[in-house]
Amino acid sequence: MVTPLDIFAVLHGEPQWLGCADAIAEAIKHGGGEYFVFSQHTGHKNFYKVLSGKVVPTPSAQIPFQDRVA
Numbered sequence: 001m002v003t004p005l006d007i008f009a010v011l012h013g014e015p016q017w018l019g020c021a022d023a024i025a026e027a028i029k030h031g032g033g034e035y036f037v038f039s040q041h042t043g044h045k046n047f048y049k050v051l052s053g054k055v056v057p058t059p060s061a062q063i064p065f066q067d068r069v070a
Contacts, residue, residue, distance in 0.1 A: 003020035003021060003022055004040050005020065005023070005039055005040070006019075006021075006038040007021050007037055008036050008037070008038070009033055009035055010033070010035065011033075015036065021037075031050065032051060034048070034049050035049075036048065
């Protein structure tokens with residue numbers, strides 16, 4: 001079975017792939033920072049900030065992946 005989420009860290013404005021996950025909560029294992037999660041099932045790329053163990057969605061969350069590609 002394919003793990004449904006790809007987790008990326010945003011470092012200096014560039015994405016760095018961290019691995020696959022079954023749940024968004026796995027991103028906070030990597031510590032504070034900015035992340036985005038790409039869903040292989042829905043095609044959405046959701047952006048998050050992790051602050052003191054809390055995951056905070058950013059306003060750009062839930063924008064379909066094809067609409068975010070430059």
